[in-house]
Amino acid sequence: MxxxxxxxxxxxxxxxxxxxxxxxxxxxxxxxxxxxxxxxxxxxxxxxxxxxxxxxxLPEVTKAVSEQAGRILHSSTLYLNRPMVELAERIAQLSGIPDARVFFTTSGTEANDTALLLATTYRRSNTILAMRNSYHGRSFSAVGITGNRGWSPTSLSPLQTLYVHGGVRTRGPYADLSDDAFIAACVDDLTDLLGHTRPPAALIAEPIQGVGGFTSPPDGLYAAFRDVLAERGILWIADEVQTGWGRTGDNFWGWQAHGQSGPPDILTFAKGIGNGSSIGGVVARADIMNCLDSNSISTFGGTQITMAAGLANLNYLLEHxxxxxxxxxxxxxxxxxxxxxxxxxxxxxxxxxxxxxxxxxxxxxxxxxxxxxxxxxxxxxxxxxxxxxxxxxxxxxxxxxxxxxxxxxxxxxxxxxxxxxxxxxxxx
Known part of the structure; x- marks a missing residue:
């Protein structure tokens, strides 16, 4: 040792x-x-x-961080922050969400925690739909919606979580069905589940399940889910912590493989945007983001040095x-x-x-x-x-x-x- x-x-x-x-x-x-x-x-x-x-x-990110460190590292969200505004503008435009607002956190866990706060407040419900085999972070609320037993150390939760079929294509009761029949069966299961419970706040789903082993449903499943959810006013949260920024190749966001019904109501991101700097965040329509009726801040979310890293990294990603x-x-x-x-x-x-x-x-x-x-x-x-x-x-x-x-x-x-x-x- x-x-x-x-x-x-x-x-x-x-x-x-x-x-x-x-x-x-x-x-x-x-x-x-x-x-x-x-x-x-x-x-x-x-x-x-x-x-x-x-x-x-990456030289471009190293240079941006070094130059920002020579000016100021941090001031908190109590003051105007030019790099934070600039990165928020870029992400809002790239998200595909209309009238988007962006809130920066320090991790994907915190981003998902914030998304849950927004959804439950907006909908006045503490019931959340989540996918089996899912992982959404380490906080108390994120553990409470994680459908992966190996990363869920407690059954206690501030939320009532209902788990939905569909995140794993080649295992489970629908594995032998064709893609179209698989989607239809999962939609039927979701519809039946919603008939037995009070309307949930939201469905949160990773387009490709990360910790779960890079599993995913057939393209179009979440669009079909979205149709069912939208009829009932239930929000869709796309957890893009691992799938965002073009990693899947075919799309910039993972949700776009399921985009027939348009963008999610809330999108969470983290990991790659900072290229190692601690950046997470939430994108949501203005009416959802602004539904909180009390003050809040983020001491370290959106700090100048991480925003400088994120801007340089995003520019490099897009330009190359x-x-x-x-x-x-x-x-x-x-x-x-x-x-x-x-x-x-x-x-x-x-x-x-x-x-x-x-x-x-x-x-x-x-x-x-x-x-x-x-x-x-x-x-x-x-x-x-x-x-x-x-x-x-x-x-x-x-x-x-x-x-x-x-x-x-x-x-x-x-x-x-x-x-x-x-x-x-x-x-x-």
Whole structure:
């Protein structure tokens, strides 16, 4: 055990998860690569849990942060803040939500917590619809709507949560149906559920479930849900903490794969926009955002240095068409992984879109999750110079692959080759 690991264990909570049998200290990064405290170099296919969105040590972001730090770091929301206004203007326009207002937080958890406050206040209801296998954060209210048992440490909650089918396409009672029949069955289930309860405040849903193993429904499910919800005045909250900013390649926001009924009423974001800086936020129509009848502030939400980072990062993303790069390079990567998976009995499914890909592992010949295999691949890829993530919901285990969106074709091939060796080693 390293000295730093021993110190970590002596002063930090036991439930603070660490990867690897011998935990890794990352000391610096550049582009799509990082280095550990022993000088080992790794290709980063997880980006600090999808947070390093463009690149490590991106010069444009580094310069913006340095220049802002030389002026002022922070003043709170009690004072006008030019970088905050500028970034809010950009995000409001990109969100697709009409007459949008933006509130900045420090994390996705806090963003979802705020969205729940807005929805329950606006609708005068503390009932929330959430998806099975979902994850929305670590706060008391966010845990209360998380449908993933492994990340829900308590059943106590300030909310009444009702869980809906549909977030996982290839498991559950509707898995064998066609896409159209799957959507119809989920809509029927939602409609039936709403007939047995007082009208909820909102449905909150990740377009692609992140912690749940990068699972998703057929395109159009949430549009069909939206039609049912809108008839009853129920709001739709799109949790874009992991799917936003072009990561899925096909769309800038994950909700746009389900956009036939228009944008969500509330959108939450975080992670990639700051490229490592602590930025989260909520976008909502003005009537929803302004429904609170008391004063509020955010001491650290929207602070000048994080807004400078976010503006520089967003500009780089748009100017270099990283959404298009995610679509092109991600398309090559997923096909490469599917070709490998066809020859590896432990792989049940390769799924996802853009640079948000999941590889579900099972015990060969069964649908039973193989948690040991996932851990073994995590260790093997690290030893070979690649960092990936893992996740999954009830009785599932998946590898999570989410590199910075500037990933090159050569780097995608390098990472795929390492993954191939690790996956093939499971059968040896």
């Amino acid at each position: 390293s000295d730093l690991y021993a110190r970590h264990k002596s002063v930090l909570p036991d439930w603070l998860a660490l990867y690897y049998e011998d935990p890794l200290e990352i000391t610096h990064g550049e582009g799509r690569y990082v280095w550990d405290s022993h000088g080992n170099k790794y290709l980063d296919f997880f980006g600090g849990i999808l947070t390093t969105m463009t690149a490590h040590a 068409d990283l959404q298009g790069n995610a679509r092109r390079v991600g398309g090559l990567l997923v096909e490469r992984l599917r070709a490998v998976a066809a020859q590896v009995p432990h792989v049940r499914e390769v799924r996802g879109r853009g640079l948000m890909l999941g590889v579900e592992l099972v015990k060969p010949g069964t649908d039973e999750a193989d948690l040991q295999a996932a851990s073994a691949v995590l260790e093997a890829t690290r030893a070979d110079g690649l960092l990936i993530g893992k996740g999954g919901g009830h009785n599932t285990s998946a590898l999570r692959i989410a590199p910075p969106l500037s990933l090159t074709v050569a780097e995608a091939e390098e990472g795929a080759a390492i993954l191939e060796r690790a996956l093939r080693s499971l059968s040896q």
